[in-house]
Amino acid sequence: MKKQTKIVNAGRSKKWTGNVVNPPVERASTVVFDSIKEMKHATANRGDQVLFYGRRGTSTSFAFSDAMTELEGGAGCALYPSGTAAITNAILSFVESGDHLLMVDTAYEPTRDFCHKVLTKLGIETTFYDPLIGEGIAELIQENTKVLFLESPGSITMEVQDVPTLARIAHEHGCIVMLDNTWASPINFQPFEHGVDISIQAATKYVVGHSDVMLGTATATATHWPQLRENSYLMGQCTSPDDLYLAMRGIRTLGVRLKQHQENALIVARYIDAREDVDVVLHPAFDSCPGHEYFERDFLGSNGLFSFVFKGGNQQALHAFLEGMKHFKMGYSWGGFESLVIGVNNVQGLRTATKWPYKAPLVRLHIGLEDVEDLIDDLEQAFVRFHQALI
Numbered sequence: 524m525k526k527q528t529k530i531v532n533a534g535r536s537k538k539w540t541g542n543v544v545n546p547p548v549e550r551a552s553t554v555v556f557d558s559i560k561e562m563k564h565a566t567a568n569r570g571d572q573v574l575f576y577g578r579r580g581t582s583t584s585f586a587f588s589d590a591m592t593e594l595e596g597g598a599g600c601a602l603y604p605s606g607t608a609a610i611t612n613a614i615l616s617f618v619e620s621g622d623h624l625l626m627v628d629t630a631y632e633p634t635r636d637f638c639h640k641v642l643t644k645l646g647i648e649t650t651f652y653d654p655l656i657g658e659g660i661a662e663l664i665q666e667n668t669k670v671l672f673l674e675s676p677g678s679i680t681m682e683v684q685d686v687p688t689l690a691r692i693a694h695e696h697g698c699i700v701m702l703d704n705t706w707a708s709p710i711n712f713q714p715f716e717h718g719v720d721i722s723i724q725a726a727t728k729y730v731v732g733h734s735d736v737m738l739g740t741a742t743a744t745a746t747h748w749p750q751l752r753e754n755s756y757l758m759g760q761c762t763s764p765d766d767l768y769l770a771m772r773g774i775r776t777l778g779v780r781l782k783q784h785q786e787n788a789l790i791v792a793r794y795i796d797a798r799e800d801v802d803v804v805l806h807p808a809f810d811s812c813p814g815h816e817y818f819e820r821d822f823l824g825s826n827g828l829f830s831f832v833f834k835g836g837n838q839q840a841l842h843a844f845l846e847g848m849k850h851f852k853m854g855y856s857w858g859g860f861e862s863l864v865i866g867v868n869n870v871q872g873l874r875t876a877t878k879w880p881y882k883a884p885l886v887r888l889h890i891g892l893e894d895v896e897d898l899i900d901d902l903e904q905a906f907v908r909f910h911q912a913l914i
Protein backbone atom coordinates (compact mmCIF):
# COMPACT_ATOMS: atom_id res chain seq x y z
CA MET A 524 0.00 0.00 0.00
CA LYS A 525 1.34 3.47 -0.83
CA LYS A 526 1.69 6.32 1.65
CA GLN A 527 -1.47 8.31 0.99
CA THR A 528 -3.67 5.18 0.84
CA LYS A 529 -2.21 4.05 4.17
CA ILE A 530 -3.04 7.43 5.72
CA VAL A 531 -6.66 7.10 4.65
CA ASN A 532 -7.03 3.53 5.95
CA ALA A 533 -4.79 3.38 9.04
CA GLY A 534 -6.61 1.99 12.09
CA ARG A 535 -9.98 1.74 10.35
CA SER A 536 -10.52 -1.95 10.89
CA LYS A 537 -14.17 -2.97 11.14
CA LYS A 538 -13.42 -4.38 14.59
CA TRP A 539 -13.19 -0.77 15.86
CA THR A 540 -15.46 1.15 13.50
CA GLY A 541 -18.41 -1.21 12.96
CA ASN A 542 -20.35 -0.02 9.96
CA VAL A 543 -19.38 3.65 10.09
CA VAL A 544 -16.27 5.29 8.69
CA ASN A 545 -14.59 6.37 11.93
CA PRO A 546 -14.16 4.65 15.30
CA PRO A 547 -16.59 5.93 17.96
CA VAL A 548 -15.55 8.09 20.89
CA GLU A 549 -15.89 5.36 23.49
CA ARG A 550 -15.68 6.86 26.96
CA ALA A 551 -15.17 4.45 29.83
CA SER A 552 -13.86 3.86 33.26
CA THR A 553 -15.80 0.74 34.26
CA VAL A 554 -16.34 -2.06 31.80
CA VAL A 555 -19.11 -4.45 32.84
CA PHE A 556 -19.19 -8.21 32.22
CA ASP A 557 -22.13 -10.60 31.98
CA SER A 558 -20.37 -13.65 33.32
CA ILE A 559 -17.34 -14.82 35.28
CA LYS A 560 -16.08 -16.44 32.09
CA GLU A 561 -16.16 -13.12 30.19
CA MET A 562 -14.53 -11.29 33.06
CA LYS A 563 -11.77 -13.89 33.31
CA HIS A 564 -11.17 -13.72 29.59
CA ALA A 565 -10.83 -9.91 29.69
CA THR A 566 -8.53 -10.12 32.71
CA ALA A 567 -6.27 -12.70 31.11
CA ASN A 568 -6.02 -10.67 27.88
CA ARG A 569 -5.98 -7.15 29.32
CA GLY A 570 -2.71 -6.25 27.60
CA ASP A 571 -4.14 -7.10 24.22
CA GLN A 572 -6.70 -4.57 23.02
CA VAL A 573 -9.51 -6.22 24.96
CA LEU A 574 -12.07 -4.12 26.84
CA PHE A 575 -11.06 -4.56 30.49
CA TYR A 576 -10.99 -1.20 32.28
CA GLY A 577 -10.97 2.36 30.93
CA ARG A 578 -7.34 3.03 31.75
CA ARG A 579 -6.30 0.19 29.46
CA GLY A 580 -8.19 1.72 26.55
CA THR A 581 -11.34 1.40 24.49
CA SER A 582 -11.95 0.99 20.77
CA THR A 583 -11.00 4.66 20.20
CA SER A 584 -7.49 4.15 21.61
CA PHE A 585 -7.10 0.70 20.05
CA ALA A 586 -7.92 2.14 16.64
CA PHE A 587 -5.50 5.05 17.10
CA SER A 588 -2.67 2.77 18.32
CA ASP A 589 -3.21 0.53 15.32
CA ALA A 590 -3.14 3.55 13.00
CA MET A 591 0.17 4.78 14.41
CA THR A 592 1.70 1.30 14.21
CA GLU A 593 0.59 0.97 10.60
CA LEU A 594 2.14 4.34 9.71
CA GLU A 595 5.39 4.22 11.71
CA GLY A 596 5.94 0.46 11.57
CA GLY A 597 6.89 -1.61 14.60
CA ALA A 598 4.84 -4.07 16.64
CA GLY A 599 2.73 -1.80 18.83
CA CYS A 600 2.17 1.74 20.00
CA ALA A 601 1.72 3.03 23.56
CA LEU A 602 -0.22 6.26 24.13
CA TYR A 603 0.62 9.08 26.54
CA PRO A 604 -1.00 12.36 27.54
CA SER A 605 1.82 14.40 25.92
CA GLY A 606 4.92 13.98 23.79
CA THR A 607 7.03 14.67 26.86
CA ALA A 608 5.29 11.88 28.77
CA ALA A 609 6.02 9.54 25.84
CA ILE A 610 9.73 10.44 25.99
CA THR A 611 10.13 10.14 29.76
CA ASN A 612 8.11 6.94 30.01
CA ALA A 613 9.90 5.30 27.10
CA ILE A 614 13.26 6.03 28.74
CA LEU A 615 12.10 4.91 32.20
CA SER A 616 10.82 1.64 30.74
CA PHE A 617 14.37 0.55 29.94
CA VAL A 618 16.77 2.10 32.46
CA GLU A 619 17.55 1.40 36.08
CA SER A 620 19.79 2.82 38.75
CA GLY A 621 23.44 2.58 37.72
CA ASP A 622 22.70 2.78 34.00
CA HIS A 623 24.07 5.32 31.56
CA LEU A 624 22.19 7.15 28.80
CA LEU A 625 23.53 8.91 25.71
CA MET A 626 21.36 11.92 24.87
CA VAL A 627 21.74 14.03 21.76
CA ASP A 628 22.92 17.58 22.57
CA THR A 629 20.19 19.09 20.36
CA ALA A 630 17.31 17.37 22.17
CA TYR A 631 14.03 19.13 22.92
CA GLU A 632 14.66 21.20 26.05
CA PRO A 633 12.28 19.31 28.41
CA THR A 634 14.01 16.05 27.36
CA ARG A 635 17.35 17.53 28.48
CA ASP A 636 15.80 18.76 31.70
CA PHE A 637 14.38 15.31 32.43
CA CYS A 638 17.91 13.88 32.25
CA HIS A 639 19.32 16.53 34.58
CA LYS A 640 16.49 16.73 37.05
CA VAL A 641 14.91 13.25 37.15
CA LEU A 642 17.36 10.65 35.86
CA THR A 643 20.19 12.06 37.98
CA LYS A 644 18.02 11.61 41.08
CA LEU A 645 17.44 7.96 40.15
CA GLY A 646 21.17 7.29 39.80
CA ILE A 647 21.13 7.26 36.00
CA GLU A 648 23.90 9.22 34.36
CA THR A 649 23.55 11.10 31.05
CA THR A 650 26.25 12.06 28.58
CA PHE A 651 25.21 14.55 25.89
CA TYR A 652 26.70 13.95 22.46
CA ASP A 653 27.17 15.91 19.23
CA PRO A 654 24.27 15.12 16.85
CA LEU A 655 26.81 14.79 13.99
CA ILE A 656 29.16 12.48 15.89
CA GLY A 657 28.46 9.53 13.54
CA GLU A 658 30.85 6.62 14.14
CA GLY A 659 32.48 8.56 16.98
CA ILE A 660 29.54 7.51 19.17
CA ALA A 661 31.41 4.24 19.85
CA GLU A 662 33.89 6.10 22.04
CA LEU A 663 31.13 7.42 24.30
CA ILE A 664 29.47 4.06 24.88
CA GLN A 665 30.28 2.69 28.33
CA GLU A 666 29.88 -0.74 29.86
CA ASN A 667 26.62 0.46 31.50
CA THR A 668 25.17 2.42 28.55
CA LYS A 669 21.60 1.23 28.11
CA VAL A 670 19.97 3.74 25.76
CA LEU A 671 21.12 5.85 22.83
CA PHE A 672 18.55 8.63 22.37
CA LEU A 673 18.29 10.53 19.07
CA GLU A 674 16.26 13.45 17.87
CA SER A 675 16.53 14.20 14.18
CA PRO A 676 16.49 16.94 13.07
CA GLY A 677 17.56 18.59 16.33
CA SER A 678 15.31 21.01 18.19
CA ILE A 679 15.81 24.67 17.14
CA THR A 680 19.06 24.08 15.22
CA MET A 681 17.87 21.27 12.87
CA GLU A 682 20.98 19.04 12.62
CA VAL A 683 20.00 15.82 10.81
CA GLN A 684 21.50 12.67 12.33
CA ASP A 685 22.98 9.62 10.58
CA VAL A 686 20.42 7.31 12.20
CA PRO A 687 21.46 3.99 10.56
CA THR A 688 25.13 4.41 11.51
CA LEU A 689 24.32 5.43 15.08
CA ALA A 690 21.83 2.56 15.43
CA ARG A 691 24.27 -0.01 14.06
CA ILE A 692 27.01 0.98 16.52
CA ALA A 693 24.57 1.15 19.44
CA HIS A 694 23.33 -2.34 18.64
CA GLU A 695 26.89 -3.69 18.43
CA HIS A 696 27.18 -2.60 22.08
CA GLY A 697 23.78 -3.90 23.15
CA CYS A 698 22.14 -0.46 23.54
CA ILE A 699 18.50 0.34 22.80
CA VAL A 700 17.98 3.05 20.16
CA MET A 701 15.20 5.57 20.78
CA LEU A 702 14.30 8.36 18.37
CA ASP A 703 12.19 11.46 18.83
CA ASN A 704 10.67 11.32 15.34
CA THR A 705 8.29 14.27 15.77
CA TRP A 706 9.65 16.48 12.98
CA ALA A 707 9.17 13.77 10.34
CA SER A 708 5.71 12.88 11.71
CA PRO A 709 4.81 9.21 11.16
CA ILE A 710 5.09 9.58 7.37
CA ASN A 711 8.38 11.24 6.38
CA PHE A 712 10.93 9.00 8.12
CA GLN A 713 10.46 5.28 8.63
CA PRO A 714 12.27 4.69 11.93
CA PHE A 715 12.25 0.89 11.98
CA GLU A 716 13.76 0.66 8.50
CA HIS A 717 16.70 2.70 9.83
CA GLY A 718 17.48 0.62 12.91
CA VAL A 719 15.44 2.42 15.57
CA ASP A 720 13.95 0.28 18.40
CA ILE A 721 11.51 2.82 19.81
CA SER A 722 10.09 5.77 17.89
CA ILE A 723 8.45 8.63 19.74
CA GLN A 724 5.99 11.20 18.42
CA ALA A 725 4.74 14.36 20.02
CA ALA A 726 1.40 13.77 18.27
CA THR A 727 0.54 17.21 19.65
CA LYS A 728 2.33 18.54 16.55
CA TYR A 729 1.47 17.36 13.01
CA VAL A 730 -0.60 14.27 13.86
CA VAL A 731 -3.20 16.36 15.69
CA GLY A 732 -2.34 19.25 13.41
CA HIS A 733 -4.79 21.82 14.76
CA SER A 734 -3.14 23.09 17.97
CA ASP A 735 -5.92 21.79 20.20
CA VAL A 736 -4.73 18.51 21.76
CA MET A 737 -1.72 17.29 23.77
CA LEU A 738 -0.79 13.71 22.91
CA GLY A 739 2.25 11.43 22.71
CA THR A 740 3.03 8.02 21.25
CA ALA A 741 5.86 5.50 21.48
CA THR A 742 6.03 2.71 18.91
CA ALA A 743 8.34 -0.26 19.43
CA THR A 744 9.81 -3.30 17.69
CA ALA A 745 8.41 -6.73 18.60
CA THR A 746 11.40 -7.23 20.92
CA HIS A 747 10.77 -4.07 22.92
CA TRP A 748 7.00 -3.75 22.70
CA PRO A 749 6.05 -5.99 25.69
CA GLN A 750 8.29 -4.08 28.11
CA LEU A 751 7.24 -0.66 26.80
CA ARG A 752 3.54 -1.57 27.00
CA GLU A 753 3.84 -3.09 30.48
CA ASN A 754 5.62 -0.01 31.80
CA SER A 755 3.05 2.31 30.33
CA TYR A 756 0.36 0.35 32.24
CA LEU A 757 2.42 0.29 35.43
CA MET A 758 2.85 4.06 35.25
CA GLY A 759 -0.90 4.52 34.73
CA GLN A 760 -0.56 6.29 31.40
CA CYS A 761 -3.85 6.86 29.62
CA THR A 762 -5.40 9.27 27.14
CA SER A 763 -8.82 10.78 26.55
CA PRO A 764 -10.95 9.23 23.80
CA ASP A 765 -12.07 12.72 22.70
CA ASP A 766 -8.44 13.72 22.15
CA LEU A 767 -7.71 10.46 20.36
CA TYR A 768 -10.67 11.02 18.09
CA LEU A 769 -9.26 14.42 17.11
CA ALA A 770 -5.82 12.91 16.56
CA MET A 771 -7.35 10.20 14.37
CA ARG A 772 -9.13 12.87 12.36
CA GLY A 773 -5.80 14.69 12.09
CA ILE A 774 -4.17 11.63 10.55
CA ARG A 775 -6.56 11.62 7.58
CA THR A 776 -5.26 14.95 6.29
CA LEU A 777 -1.65 14.53 7.45
CA GLY A 778 -0.37 13.81 3.94
CA VAL A 779 -2.01 16.77 2.22
CA ARG A 780 -1.29 19.15 5.10
CA LEU A 781 2.40 18.23 5.18
CA LYS A 782 2.68 18.63 1.41
CA GLN A 783 1.33 22.17 1.69
CA HIS A 784 3.43 23.04 4.78
CA GLN A 785 6.47 21.76 2.87
CA GLU A 786 5.70 23.75 -0.28
CA ASN A 787 5.00 26.97 1.65
CA ALA A 788 8.09 26.57 3.86
CA LEU A 789 10.40 25.96 0.91
CA ILE A 790 9.20 29.18 -0.75
CA VAL A 791 9.68 31.18 2.46
CA ALA A 792 13.07 29.54 3.15
CA ARG A 793 14.29 30.44 -0.35
CA TYR A 794 13.18 34.03 0.17
CA ILE A 795 15.10 34.16 3.47
CA ASP A 796 18.14 32.41 2.00
CA ALA A 797 18.39 35.07 -0.72
CA ARG A 798 18.57 37.91 1.83
CA GLU A 799 21.87 39.70 2.45
CA ASP A 800 21.17 40.05 6.17
CA VAL A 801 20.79 36.31 6.76
CA ASP A 802 23.85 34.18 7.47
CA VAL A 803 22.39 30.69 7.19
CA VAL A 804 19.10 28.89 6.63
CA LEU A 805 18.79 25.78 8.81
CA HIS A 806 16.26 23.76 6.84
CA PRO A 807 17.05 20.04 6.33
CA ALA A 808 16.29 20.31 2.60
CA PHE A 809 18.99 23.02 2.19
CA ASP A 810 22.62 21.98 1.87
CA SER A 811 23.51 24.71 4.39
CA CYS A 812 21.85 22.52 7.06
CA PRO A 813 24.26 20.23 8.95
CA GLY A 814 23.42 16.61 8.10
CA HIS A 815 21.56 17.63 4.91
CA GLU A 816 23.00 14.52 3.17
CA TYR A 817 21.20 12.24 5.65
CA PHE A 818 17.96 14.12 5.01
CA GLU A 819 18.42 13.52 1.27
CA ARG A 820 19.19 9.86 1.84
CA ASP A 821 16.62 8.93 4.51
CA PHE A 822 13.61 11.27 4.54
CA LEU A 823 10.54 11.22 2.31
CA GLY A 824 9.75 14.91 2.69
CA SER A 825 10.02 18.00 4.87
CA ASN A 826 7.43 20.23 6.55
CA GLY A 827 6.83 23.77 7.81
CA LEU A 828 9.47 24.00 10.54
CA PHE A 829 12.93 25.52 10.07
CA SER A 830 15.28 28.14 11.47
CA PHE A 831 17.63 30.82 10.24
CA VAL A 832 20.47 32.88 11.73
CA PHE A 833 20.90 36.62 11.08
CA LYS A 834 24.20 37.95 9.81
CA GLY A 835 24.45 40.39 12.71
CA GLY A 836 22.18 41.98 15.27
CA ASN A 837 21.42 41.73 18.95
CA GLN A 838 18.65 40.85 21.36
CA GLN A 839 16.90 44.20 20.94
CA ALA A 840 16.77 43.80 17.17
CA LEU A 841 15.54 40.23 17.57
CA HIS A 842 12.70 41.46 19.79
CA ALA A 843 11.81 44.13 17.23
CA PHE A 844 11.65 41.38 14.59
CA LEU A 845 9.39 39.17 16.72
CA GLU A 846 6.96 41.78 18.02
CA GLY A 847 4.36 43.23 15.72
CA MET A 848 3.99 40.33 13.29
CA LYS A 849 0.61 40.07 11.67
CA HIS A 850 0.43 36.40 10.71
CA PHE A 851 3.28 34.77 12.62
CA LYS A 852 2.19 34.44 16.23
CA MET A 853 4.78 34.09 18.97
CA GLY A 854 4.33 30.76 20.71
CA TYR A 855 5.95 27.48 21.59
CA SER A 856 4.96 24.29 19.84
CA TRP A 857 4.30 23.94 16.10
CA GLY A 858 2.58 21.54 13.72
CA GLY A 859 -0.80 23.25 13.63
CA PHE A 860 -2.30 24.95 10.55
CA GLU A 861 -1.03 28.37 11.64
CA SER A 862 2.30 30.14 11.33
CA LEU A 863 4.44 30.63 14.44
CA VAL A 864 7.70 32.31 15.32
CA ILE A 865 10.17 32.16 18.19
CA GLY A 866 13.61 33.72 18.58
CA VAL A 867 16.71 32.54 20.43
CA ASN A 868 19.45 35.01 21.23
CA ASN A 869 21.78 32.59 23.01
CA VAL A 870 21.71 29.21 21.28
CA GLN A 871 24.88 28.13 23.10
CA GLY A 872 22.89 28.28 26.35
CA LEU A 873 20.86 25.30 25.08
CA ARG A 874 23.94 23.15 24.33
CA THR A 875 26.70 21.56 26.39
CA ALA A 876 28.48 19.04 24.13
CA THR A 877 28.82 21.19 21.03
CA LYS A 878 30.05 24.64 20.15
CA TRP A 879 27.42 26.79 18.41
CA PRO A 880 29.29 28.53 15.57
CA TYR A 881 27.15 31.68 15.22
CA LYS A 882 27.07 34.90 17.24
CA ALA A 883 23.91 36.49 15.85
CA PRO A 884 20.35 35.65 16.96
CA LEU A 885 18.35 32.75 15.54
CA VAL A 886 14.70 32.67 14.52
CA ARG A 887 12.62 29.52 14.21
CA LEU A 888 9.59 29.67 11.95
CA HIS A 889 6.68 27.35 11.60
CA ILE A 890 5.15 27.98 8.19
CA GLY A 891 1.42 27.40 8.28
CA LEU A 892 -1.22 27.04 5.59
CA GLU A 893 -1.75 30.77 4.95
CA ASP A 894 -0.93 32.24 1.53
CA VAL A 895 2.86 32.55 1.32
CA GLU A 896 2.64 36.07 -0.15
CA ASP A 897 1.07 37.26 3.12
CA LEU A 898 3.73 35.46 5.15
CA ILE A 899 6.58 36.94 3.13
CA ASP A 900 5.08 40.46 3.47
CA ASP A 901 4.96 39.91 7.21
CA LEU A 902 8.61 38.81 7.29
CA GLU A 903 9.69 41.66 5.04
CA GLN A 904 8.33 44.14 7.58
CA ALA A 905 9.91 42.22 10.45
CA PHE A 906 13.33 42.54 8.77
CA VAL A 907 12.71 46.30 8.44
CA ARG A 908 11.95 46.53 12.19
CA PHE A 909 15.08 44.46 12.89
CA HIS A 910 17.30 46.95 11.04
CA GLN A 911 15.57 49.99 12.53
CA ALA A 912 16.34 48.65 16.01
CA LEU A 913 20.03 48.50 15.09
CA ILE A 914 20.31 52.16 14.10
Ligand SMILES: *Cc1c(COP(=O)(O)O)cnc(C)c1O
Nearest residue numbers: 605606607631703705725727738
Ligand atom coordinates in the same frame (compact mmCIF):
# COMPACT_ATOMS: atom_id res chain seq x y z
C1 LIG B 1 6.76 19.45 21.19
C2 LIG B 1 7.81 18.43 21.17
C3 LIG B 1 7.88 17.46 22.17
C4 LIG B 1 6.95 17.43 23.35
O1 LIG B 1 5.63 17.23 23.04
P1 LIG B 1 4.47 17.75 24.03
O2 LIG B 1 3.26 17.06 23.54
O3 LIG B 1 4.44 19.24 23.90
O4 LIG B 1 4.85 17.32 25.42
C5 LIG B 1 8.87 16.51 22.07
N1 LIG B 1 9.75 16.51 21.06
C6 LIG B 1 9.72 17.42 20.08
C7 LIG B 1 10.71 17.35 18.98
C8 LIG B 1 8.76 18.42 20.12
O5 LIG B 1 8.76 19.35 19.16
